[in-house]
Amino acid sequence: MSASNTARRVLARLRPAAAPDDVLQQELAQARTRLRRTRTQLRQARQKAAGLERELKLTRASLRSPVHDLVLPDRVAAVIEQVAAEKLTYLSQENLATLATLVLDVERRGLPGAVVEAGTARGGSAIVMAAAKSPDRPMQVYDVFGLIPPPTDADGADVHERYRRILAGESRGVGEETYYGYRDNLYDEVTDSFDRLGVPVAEHGVELVQGLFADTVHPDGPVALAHLDGDWYESTLTCLERIAPVLVPGGRIVLDDYWAWSGCRRAVDEYFADRPGYVVERRAKVHVVRV
Ligand SMILES: C[S@@+](CC[C@H](N)C(=O)[O-])C[C@H]1O[C@@H](n2cnc3c(N)ncnc32)[C@H](O)[C@@H]1O
Secondary structure (H helix, E strand, C coil), X not given: CCHHHHHHHHHHHHCCCCCHHHHHHHHHHHHHHHHHHHHHHHHHHHHHXXXXXXXXXXHHHHHXXXXXXXXXXXXXXXXXXXXXXXXXXXXXXXXXXXXXXXXXXXXXXXXXXXXXXXXXXXXXXXXXXHHHXXXXXXXXXXXXXXXXXXXXXXXXXXXXXXXXXXXXXXCECHHHCECHHHXXXXXXXXXXXXHHCCCCCHHHCXXXXXXXXXXXCCCCCCEEXXXXXXXXXXXXXXXXXXXXXXXXXXXXXXXXXXXXXXXXHHHHHXXXXXXXXXXXXXXXXXXXXXC
């Protein structure tokens, strides 16, 4: 090997492959490229998430209600706000709005028949339904207006545990208010609430019927829309047996408790098993439509 070759090799070994600044610049450029790529991926992920959220909102809305082209009148929306503010209901504002929309849809379609609520407690959902209906359309509101009656063996352990807590005085009302079942004069209180919220019962064709459903629920004509919110098996079954046969074609029963309490679920499943003429819609609340 020539001396000059050896010298060249030695020099090459001594010289750094690249100046430290150059290495840093290269690394910086690579990091910037990675950052740009990550930002693009993040933007795309955000756009996808926003799309999924829009879809979820639409799915939730369609699960909640079959009616989407009705806007609530301001006065009905105001009643919903006040019911929620005064903690007169266990229902969310969205579920109250759905009930109001279903009442308005009954009016729009000109369905004959009464509006019914069985299970009203402090009156919230009944007041909203009454505010949405025409004053000429009769409405019956059924409740014991006191302590909820006991469940039966047909209810599950969930219901019996709930009832044990109610009897033990451990039940809390909405927003820490006194539980409706511990109030002294619920019938008068509910009548006053209808008045205060601008829907006096006498002027709006509403009848508050006090007593056990087994004794009181005897519709004397067709029913267009019923909201059943009596929690337990017997309470639900009694109302289904009395109301479903007089539901008009296109009329609807909304079951508040199907997903919440085992007894209600059992009553609905039993009653509508092999019963032609009704369609059970498994929505956010279960609906039954007479076809
Ligand atoms: C969950 S609360 C109703 C809630 C109400 N819809 C709201 O807007 O918050 C259930 C009501 O049904 C009543 N109830 C349940 N079973 C009954 C029965 N068999 N007879 C009469 N009232 C009953 C209870 O006393 C209670 O007032």
